[in-house]
């Protein structure tokens with residue numbers, strides 16, 4: 195990539211924003227503000243990946259501003275959605291509330307006005323802690339205030355055409371009969387059991403019948419109520435197949451990303467926006483979904499969901515932003531064990547940004563600097579922070595359990611890594627300490643060794659396993675490298691990689707003694 199071909203800060207986010215703006219120009223639309231939207235689920239405990247949608251959309255907003263446009267992020271909470279299933283670990287009494295809008299179900303934790311508000315508050319709290327700015331729009335308010343009434347009207351007038359198109363595009367035949375709108379039954383308060391069968395366009399009212407339906411392959415009985423609902427103010431919502439389109443037009447949205455789980459919905463919504471509402475659909479990008487490591491295992495019980503709140507016990511907000519801005523695809527599985535690598539990767543990016551580390555490739559340098567700027571929400575610090583390798587801190591925190599901060603900080607001063615403690619360093623030690631306490635095993639890093647290196651490692655194991663405390667360990671390691679015919683600095687690097695998953699570290703001899711010879715032998719043995 196040549197200098198003049200670099201867009202914005204050179205990241206995928208800039209490229210996306212550029213494409214978006216170019217498309218808007220081609221469409222000839224008003225460019226005075228380019229709004230981006232992201233949906234916030236309110237049905238379950240939000241996994242850290244649920245933040246991804248909003249965080250990345252915010253990145254696009256920043257990139258648009260960087261290109262000279264005005265922008266805004268709308269964070270839309272789906273809190274009028276009905277509860278489809280009870281999340282694992284939640285109380286059983288929620289059963290009676292299945293299919294009711296999450297905003298009208300009591301908060302099982304007792305701290306908010308409703309189930310839905312509890313869940314969306316967790317998400318918003320996560321966004322706030324990351325420094326993401328957004329305009330919060332609740333689904334409940336959107337419908338109560340009739341913000342989509344014109345779109346609902348147009349969609350219902352065209353329901354035949356839409357029903358046929360849905361069947362043709364994605365094979366779902368349901369809407370050839372039913373209207374694409376779910377009223378909330380005024381008798382039992384349920385959403386999906388109330389089937390809308392007739393629209394009265396003059397009155398803008400809908401006739402519905404509350405009867406049995408299936409939710410997540412389980413039958414759910416209706417209350418038998420025959421009702422009528424006003425689409426301009428009564429509770430009810432468009433089905434997902436058409437709701438995005440209505441929102442896009444009503445809120446003038448120009449960008450929305452989506453996960454592949456809702457690909458079909460987006461396809462239909464694009465068509466509805468373009469052909470029915472005559473509002474060219476927003477620019478999209480498809481992102482990969484984040485999963486828990488080991489799939490179900492981690493989310494099994496309530497306390498184990500990888501939420502941003504739990505993450506921030508061990509890692510900084512920047513480690514989350516790095517996770518989410520690194521790339522749009524890949525990194526499919528995410529867990530707490532990713533924190534040490536992300537913490538250290540951030541330091542590495544900072545080194546590159548401040549020119550302390552040079553990359554061979556110019557494009558990579560631009561991208562790394564750009565990524566660093568986005569992780570700092572395009573407001574990077576003016577001076578570089580003191581860096582302490584996170585894995586080193588975790589190792590030290592495992593050694594010192596009593597008066598931990600004092601001891602760990604004394605050590606890293608002794609190693610010559612920092613000159614004095616700062617509140618930031620204290621905070622880092624606290625994070626690493628929680629990590630050391632809650633997770634025993636640091637994740638093993640993939641390293642390939644040649645035979646010479648293996649030989650050196652074996653010899654070091656012999657020395658470390660001897661009865662007597664080795665004197666001059668630093669020198670012995672140096673001698674081992676010489677004897678097997680490898681550069682001492684390469685051997686040191688290998689040892690840092692094994693012990694700290696880093697290319698660098700404090701003086702290796704004293705570090706091994708501090709960590710404990712037996713523990714180091716165990717780590718070394720795992721690699722040969």
Ligand SMILES: [Zn+2]
Pocket residue numbers: 301303304305306311312
């Ligand atoms: Zn609550």
Ligand SMILES: [Zn+2]
Pocket residue numbers: 379380381382383384387388404416417418419
């Ligand atoms: Zn009912």
